[in-house]
Amino acid sequence: MNKIHIAHIFPGLLNCSGDFGNLKAITRHLEDDKITTEIHAISPDDDFDASKYDFFYISGTFDYNREKLIPALNKIRPELEKAIADNKTILAIDNGLVLLGKYYEDLSGKRKECLGLLDFYTVQGEDREANNYLFDVDGLKIVGFENHAEKIYLGENLKPLGKVLVGNGNNGEDQTEGVKFNNLFGTFAGGPILPKNPDFCELILKTILSKRAKELHFKPLKTEIAAHEYLVDRLESHQTTSNNF
């Protein structure tokens, strides 16, 4: 079948702002190349079979959803584990990424066990970092907006997605941003990330299609390139936010 099937995990709970743009970037660029797509909204009560899908989108969430989400995600944990081992393409963002780690530690030091699918842990920070930032992924410059107080620390078995050039990244200490494991791309970048990073969007799409033995003729929009270049230029002159008024 020609169709690319996208699993949008728990859109009712994992629904931080701007994520509509990420899914739109995926579908419009595939459809521009005559590849049809279908987005499947997966809810916690559904039977979930990861083998049916080519791409998994796990968005961010609000802190108060964390309690509900851990048991719900644990129900589909075996399928997510299969998807990761099977080199399926997964994009996990912000709190959605955090829940895939080993544990989350709050300000009082109390630890909550998370899915343990990836070798990192999370510690709640005191201050929320909210600013535009720039990081490098294998030579690609990626711009986004980071907005999180959580800090993640990667274990030995886990590579970061990229290196922070301007901004804070995973923890503001070790210059790492996000995670990369098999074809799972994890990042804190909101914005949303894909529309304004056409090269990165192309990378994600090619990764998806590689498992379907399909080629992609990717055509970035002029507006995508312009939005990307504006932020890269601004961040490279070390301006994460506009001047005070």
Next chain:
Amino acid sequence: MSLRTIFATTLSKASSAVLKRTGHGGTNLPGRIAKKIDPNILTKLSKDLKIIIVTGTNGKTTTTKMIAEMLENAGVSFFTNKSGANIQTGIIAAFAKNTSLNGKVKHAYALIECDEAVFRQISRMIKVDTVVVTNIFEDQLDRFGEISYIKNVIKTAIENQPKATLCLNANNPNVIDLVNSKSPNKIIWFGDKNATKTPDILLKKIKNTSIDNSEFEINTKNGKSLSINLNLPGEYNINNALAALAAAEALNIKPEIARESLKNVSASFGRAEKLLLKNTPLHFFLVKNPAGATEVLELIESHPEKSKLVIALNDRIADGTDMSWIWDVNFEKLAKTSAKHFEKIYLTGIRSAELALRLEYAGFDMKKIVIIDDYDKILDEVSKNPTNTHILHTYTAMFEIRRALAEKIDIKGFYE
């Protein structure tokens, strides 16, 4: 007053006067000075006044203006803080300005437009008579993080004011969550038939709307039916009027006086404000979050006469630095009718490139869209013909457009 308070008050008054004379809109500096000298100044300056607080995500400025009009027409002496000065230091400056140096207050009421987080701060310092919460929506992601934060700060503030009368939006679940059966406050609910709480001020029917005003019918608390002509456009302004009518109820202002006030109320700075450039009407709309922007777009869409659209997007701290909110605004709906509706669409401001990207994704015809950095050039272009020009702007963009416009026409200053 103590010597310290007198000194603080004097400095606040003096710096206010200097700033006004030099043409700066900076209404927060005087308060900052005062607070540094006397940290308890707000408690002292406010103790002899009845205080009305207007807070919420959208509609604070407009609702405050409506209540001001009502108090004025009812002959109640009051002062209010200037638009944009809704943080603690701006509020202090307003109190200082309206207190004489021998400690006497010149008015009976203080009508204060108050940012949500600031309400919590000052709720520990002052005694509030009436609280109006217009609505609670997702807003200022960089500052507030998430909506539960906004709910919590307002809830805490209300818990600090058990004697205050609350005017609350019965259609907004987040506002309803602010109180429960144990709340000691007197509550006046406002809303329409779809509200989950029975409104005391009930919107029965919207009779008529235009790009400039609207007509609707309400039931007051004692069941009296009232027909209201509102001098502002859009359903969102009808909601603001309901909030103001609830406040009128709380303040014992006669419904007839409230009605007359809404008929005559003029738009606030940048909030559905209409100005004329040569023969072209310019309509200004402040946008800052998905709920507010989507409502403005719906208003524009519901009046599809041929017009021009200008969107000015900045991301300075006062605008909100996290631009992702524009991806939650329903541009897709407006895109469907945009070909017939708009002669041209101008994008400007610091983040015009992001906006162009958003609009292309929404399905707009990009041939109709042009990015122009220069406000002068845009104003010259749009005033070439007399069709309506709708200008959506973030907070600091509002000042920039106004500055450019002030060189072409005579308009009041920022702080009026």
